[in-house]
Amino acid sequence: MTGTADATRFLAMILRTLTTGIILLALARGAAAQDVDLSWRDLDGLTPAQIGDRALAGLDHEEIVAIEVNRAALTAQGEHRVLLHELPKRLGEVGCVRTVWDVTLLDAPDVSERHRQMALAGRRSAKRVAYSPDRPCLFADFVRVSGISPEQAMAGLAHLAEWRSQERALECGDTSGSDICTRPQAAISMARQTAPLVIGREGAEWWYALRPGTRLRLADDLTAPARLELRIPVPF
Structure with a gap:
């Protein structure tokens, strides 16, 4: 009986830990949702620069000139990963450098399906470089x-x-x-x-x-x- 009781208490502790983690994640996502004003309908009328200004509000960044879906990322139902590419700059005589932002958006239920909102769940950046001695940085690989x-x-x-x-x-x-x-x-x-x-x-x-x-x-x-x-x- 003692072994069964210990196992039950251990399982209850694990469940409490998981529940706490889920609640904290939900709170964090809810707080992030207040920092961005995006809906599916809005996106169709915004330029990459305008989307970048909203999605990266509060962060230092250069102009966003291109956006693509991060198809390499594993996403859950209702989760969207997009890559925001900053305007590249020259690095030395033959190189280029740019910052790429990986932004995670979550579907946030709204009263109107046509104006469904999205919550901002994460933003992180990474540098990318290109060897481009004979092409403009904007066209570099x-x-x-x-x-x-x-x-x-x-x-x-x-x-x-x-x-x-x-x-x-x-x-x-x-x-x-x-x-x-x-x-x-x-x-x-x-x-x-x-x-x-x-x-x-x-x-x-x-x-x-x-x-x-x-x-x-x-x-x-x-x-x-x-x-x-x-x-x-x-x-x-």
Whole structure:
């Protein structure tokens, strides 16, 4: 009986903790809803800059010039993740940098379905960079930055551009089950032509995520062989 009673008390404690967390989350979301004035109907008539001013009210930000749905994010029913792209700026002679805001909106029930309101549930920002010596920043291909500064990321992208301009050795490792490494020309083409999605650094080498599960690694010494790694990507 004692064991059963202890288990019951433990379960009750867990339920109280979960209930408290749900209540706090609801309160936080309710408070956020007071900070933004957006409805589905409003969005159709606003420019990206106007939406940015409302969604980022109270935060320092540059003009928002583009908005896209964050399709890579996992969302619950009634939750919407959108990416707000600031106007990019030059970074050095050959680079560009911009801030991208990841904004979470929640459906908030209203008396009128046509004027359904949205509550602001979260806002966070991240830097993206582009190597663009011969194109305006507005048309550049931006790369997400992982654990390094924009200036470091630009150095890494310049390093990649230098490697791609030369004929260098490439090693290939594949645990994904594809046949890329058995086709040297296909591996070389992927390493040299695929635009990176993310850039980071580990030890004395740069890594570039070319697509989910695929990374190119370059040492600081460009005479060392580069390495293309293919793995089964994590599902989420």
